[in-house]
Amino acid sequence: MKLYLLKLYFLIFLGFSSLAFSAVYIPTPLEDQIKESYGVIRGKYQSKVYKKNSRGEVITEISIALDKSSGLKPGDIINKNNFKVTIPGGVWQGIVHKYSGSPEFSPNEDVVLLINRGSNGFHLLNFGLGKYTISKEAGTTYLNSAIFPKNSQISGIRYQDFQSMVEDKFGEPLSDFKGEKFVYNSKKLNLNNGNSKSSRAPASINQERPENESNTAMFWLMIVLSVLGTSSYKLFNRKG
Numbered sequence: 001m002k003l004y005l006l007k008l009y010f011l012i013f014l015g016f017s018s019l020a021f022s023a024v025y026i027p028t029p030l031e032d033q034i035k036e037s038y039g040v041i042r043g044k045y046q047s048k049v050y051k052k053n054s055r056g057e058v059i060t061e062i063s064i065a066l067d068k069s070s071g072l073k074p075g076d077i078i079n080k081n082n083f084k085v086t087i088p089g090g091v092w093q094g095i096v097h098k099y100s101g102s103p104e105f106s107p108n109e110d111v112v113l114l115i116n117r118g119s120n121g122f123h124l125l126n127f128g129l130g131k132y133t134i135s136k137e138a139g140t141t142y143l144n145s146a147i148f149p150k151n152s153q154i155s156g157i158r159y160q161d162f163q164s165m166v167e168d169k170f171g172e173p174l175s176d177f178k179g180e181k182f183v184y185n186s187k188k189l190n191l192n193n194g195n196s197k198s199s200r201a202p203a204s205i206n207q208e209r210p211e212n213e214s215n216t217a218m219f220w221l222m223i224v225l226s227v228l229g230t231s232s233y234k235l236f237n238r239k240g
Contacts, residue, residue: 025101025129029153030143031165037114037125039071040166041083042134042174045105050090053120058097060090062105064113068174070166076117080177085115086123101147103128110134112143112162112174134159 034040046063053059066080077083089099103124105111114130115122124130132143141159148154163173 025126025147027148027151027154028126028129030132030145030157030162031153033114033126033130034165034169036116037071037130037169038116038122039069039076039170040112040114040174041066041070041072041085042068042110042112043083045107045109045111046082048105050092051086052092053086057088058090058092059086059088059120061086064111066177068176070172070174071170076122084121085113086121087127099127101128103131103146129154 041064043064043066046065048060048062051059051061061084064083064085066077066083069077087103089097089102091097110133112132112134114125114132116125117123129145129147132145135142135144143155143157143159143162145151145155149156167173
């Protein structure tokens with residue numbers, strides 16, 4: 001009887017030692033995914049750790065060294081060399097919590113991630129569908145998806161076309177990280193040098209100068225009137 005119970009407990013342990021969860025993916029075009037995302041980042045995968053979130057769920061926290069970003073606010077980036085994104089599943093106390101289609105990462109892999117922001121920080125949008133790898137062919141850079149590698153609306157998309165999608169959503173494409181902020185030099189602004197839009201900024205700057213000059217002139221006018229008033233008062237007292 002004891003041997004039977006031991007075998008039963010062993011089988012139960014084996015059943016729980018590797019919990020598998022099935023993830024169902026809908027072939028959503030990349031452009032629509034970008035519209036649903038909080039932001040987009042590009043960088044190199046560094047490492048991962050397993051944790052439990054505030055709801056007690058096992059998660060994997062990956063670290064990305066950021067190269068480019070779009071849609072993120074300045075306060076979203078604490079350390080550009082250790083930007084953290086979480087995905088569900090992982091290993092906790094010897095038990096594997098695995099999801100089918102879970103994204104795989106290799107050291108220093110150049111990746112593009114579509115992310116959202118939640119109560120536990122940033123997480124990958126649409127799980128594995130939110131991860132894209134970079135490839136080059138005949139001098140052209142492409143984005144590729146491991147989930148739908150044959151779908152032309154999701155994988156094999158030219159990086160230039162992808163940047164246009166990102167710019168349509170966030171107002172700027174993925175921009176280089178320089179110093180403590182992302183810097184984007186818009187080509188559209190350079191093309192609009194002859195437009196009225198591009199001339200508005202210099203006009204507003206020029207309008208500040210007369211205002212400052214008028215304030216200075218008013219200041220000196222008040223000083224002069226004050227001096228004249230004091231002199232007139234003394235002269236009147238002398239005559240009296």
